[in-house]
Amino acid sequence: MSSEKIAAEQRTEFGKGAARRIRRADKIPAVVYGHGIDPIHLTLPGHQTMLALRHGGANALLELDIDGSNQLALTKHVQVDPIRRVIEHVDFVAVKRGEKVTVDVPVHVVGEAAPETLVVTENATVTLEAEATHIPEQIEVSVEGAEAGTQVQASDLDLPKGSTLVTEGDVLVVNVTAALTAEQLDAELSEAEAEAGIEKDEADDAEADADADASDDASEDSDSE
The missing domain is CATH 1.20.5 (Single alpha-helices involved in coiled-coils or other helix-helix interfaces)
Incomplete structure (x- = not known):
């Protein structure tokens, strides 16, 4: 996973009023936590940040330029307005290159199972440990031609090099049943x-x-x- 570079501004104003003013300026309030540092409160460019988060998926990695210093930040929580569907706030955790992080990665089912079967995704994500700069965007599970009774457990997943399964191996991920x-x-x-x-x-x-x-x-x- 490559990181998107974003120019960030440190902010000193907090609270709902300050957040509303930031959003009216088409920007996004954010906070970076981690590594024993005090939380860093930031303002991010709205459109660029939205595109970076959409491109990076659930575990988007951003390279934040904060007053000339670069900080890798892994997305942990994105708050979205339920009506207008705009980003209201983002929480990040600070990471370093080469550092191992634990993340939940989406499972993506591909292929067509055998006729008269039903493919059920029992767990939509699995937990992995991976390098912060090499987090897979998703784990593919092929059910091409799979017959009823086929079960894919977490231990059966084909993980990218450098990723380690944290989820228990016997956890059922995909279940193919008779329709x-x-x-x-x-x-x-x-x-x-x-x-x-x-x-x-x-x-x-x-x-x-x-x-x-x-x-x-x-x-x-x-x-x-």
Whole structure:
């Protein structure tokens, strides 16, 4: 994984008001943690940072130019506005070249399994230890021609050179099962509908009992008067 170089500005203003002003200027507030240093509060160029994070994926590595000094920073958390889908804040961890880091890497399934099968991704990520500058963007799992009953565990994954598996080896990553027939699907839907009907009847009965209890209490209050 190559690093994207970004010119960063140190900031001394904090809080929601300062963050809003930064965003209005099409910039992004960020913090770099790690290596026994005090957190470094930064302002990053909005569009360039967005492109770098999108290109780098879940574990984007940025080379931050902070007042003429370069700092490698691994993305740990990106806060995105749920409505406008713009980046509001980024947390980084400081890393060094050659340093080993532990990261969660996405699993990407490729290929077509055998007919009448269903491919289920049981774990969408696996945890690896890798050099900070050589973090794989994803781990590919091929299910080409895989028959029902095929299971891919974490220990079966083909890892890039220099990466070590941290996830337990017997963790199920991809499971290929037999696809449901139309009859089986109809049976499952009918069973689900029947269970939903039973739950509704029980809820209606409980509501009726509650109304009856309330009516009885009202009658007792009236008699006592």
